[in-house]
Amino acid sequence: MINDPVMMGDDESGSGSASDITIPAMMLFKQNADPIKKELEKGTMVIVEMSWSVPIPDGRVELDLWTTVTDDEATVFQMMWMDAHKKLGGDDTIAFTPHYHIYDGVEAQCWQDDGSTSLCSTACTNEGRYCAMDPDNDLDYGISGANVVEESLRRLCIWDIYGNERNGSELFFQYVREFDECNNEHDFMIPKCINDAMIRADIDPEKVKNCVDTSGGTERKDENEKLQAQIIEGKRNGITEMRVAYINGEPIRAGTLNFDVIFKAVCAGYTHGTKPDICTKCADCSDSSANSEYNCVRDDYCSFEYDISAPTSSSFNFNPLFNGFIIIAAAISVAVFIVNRNKRAGDFSRGYDITDEQHELTYSILK
Numbered sequence: 001m002i003n004d005p006v007m008m009g010d011d012e013s014g015s016g017s018a019s020d021i022t023i024p025a026m027m028l029f030k031q032n033a034d035p036i037k038k039e040l041e042k043g044t045m046v047i048v049e050m051s052w053s054v055p056i057p058d059g060r061v062e063l064d065l066w067t068t069v070t071d072d073e074a075t076v077f078q079m080m081w082m083d084a085h086k087k088l089g090g091d092d093t094i095a096f097t098p099h100y101h102i103y104d105g106v107e108a109q110c111w112q113d114d115g116s117t118s119l120c121s122t123a124c125t126n127e128g129r130y131c132a133m134d135p136d137n138d139l140d141y142g143i144s145g146a147n148v149v150e151e152s153l154r155r156l157c158i159w160d161i162y163g164n165e166r167n168g169s170e171l172f173f174q175y176v177r178e179f180d181e182c183n184n185e186h187d188f189m190i191p192k193c194i195n196d197a198m199i200r201a202d203i204d205p206e207k208v209k210n211c212v213d214t215s216g217g218t219e220r221k222d223e224n225e226k227l228q229a230q231i232i233e234g235k236r237n238g239i240t241e242m243r244v245a246y247i248n249g250e251p252i253r254a255g256t257l258n259f260d261v262i263f264k265a266v267c268a269g270y271t272h273g274t275k276p277d278i279c280t281k282c283a284d285c286s287d288s289s290a291n292s293e294y295n296c297v298r299d300d301y302c303s304f305e306y307d308i309s310a311p312t313s314s315s316f317n318f319n320p321l322f323n324g325f326i327i328i329a330a331a332i333s334v335a336v337f338i339v340n341r342n343k344r345a346g347d348f349s350r351g352y353d354i355t356d357e358q359h360e361l362t363y364s365i366l367k
Contacts, residue, residue: 043291059093059274061266064246066099066239067257069151070135071142074243075180077257081253082173084263084297087278094266098159100152102230103131125149125218130227142185149227150218151179154194158209160204177203177363260286260293290339 001265028036039046067074103124105111110120111128115195123145124131131146156177160169178197181199187193195205216224233239237251245252248269252262267279282296285303296302 013019025240028049033149058271060095061088061269062091062095062097062246062248063101063262063266064097065257066101066237066241066244066246067233068101068132068148068242069155070148070183071242073257075176075183077259077262078173078176079180079261080259080291082177084172084259084266084294085169085173087297088266088276089163090167091169093270093274093276094169095326096172097163098155098172099233099239100230101132101157101239102152102227103133103148104231104235105129105131120145122146126224126227127217129226130218130231131219136185143188146218147189149348151188151194152230153212153215153218153224153227154208156230157200157208157215159228161207161211171201171203175203177201179339259291263293263297 036046067078069075085094085096105120105126105128105285107125108120110131110133111123111126120128120131121139123134123139125210130149132145134140134143134145135148142363146173155172155175159168159172162171166170175198178200179194182188182190182193197207198208213219216222218224237246243257245257245265248263249260252265264283267275267283270276270279270350278297278300281300282293282302285296286292304315
């Protein structure tokens, strides 16, 4: 068990020894770094996951997810998360809320107040008010930005109608799964494919259509209250990335929606005595394979077991100051906490590669 503090490169503490380091880096004591270097010398790939603590207000964790409807990685994550949502106890113990990244067409000057045609062509709805990136970068073919905005509004309505009902989150996730059959350049905007997906997910297409229309629709020049609310909330929270998850109000900007990272963060958000059994079983079920925690959640069984009380030269467990953990896949487990005043405290997870000679942790996204 190693409880030594971690130091950030050039923490402006007065030492001035790292002013020439231009990459995110941290320093380890030699006795901590030597075992890691030893693994590298054997040719073992070392991946370090860094984690910060999250607020723990009560026995119900809040998970807010900001994505776009054409983000394949986000779609896969939501399909996987449906299994976790059920195992965690459903809506009674995990409150999920979807949000969508919508560009402000007025701010981007796509919307013309004088009634002239939108300058952004098929990228926007409501005559230029609400816009999205064209997924295939072809304004005249395939899925348009306007199609993306329309599907985003449809999902916001599905959530508003069913989200507060018992198992409402599962209906939403089921629709995401069913809509995946329409997620191609030919069917994405086809009403029959969309309606069939809703029906298979036990969602009433008429209720959804009514919600879309009463919120302001997508054809009129006027504001749509739901899309406008997404823009306002996105600006208030500083949403600039396509994939951001919030847990108990704190952001996890991992750059990628890694199921294992989000699952660990959610499990860390439960107050003492309220953590679901699946967290105890699977939150630390980590090996060198991808999605090890997800496989545990899906199968209700962890195939990777180790004795954390008896670390060896290739297996470590740090227990640092801020009640978090770091797991080194490929046989090294390390828990390290870092407070970096240039980052928001909710940044939960980052991955780092450790260079062989300099003992630096070079920034990269943990896949």
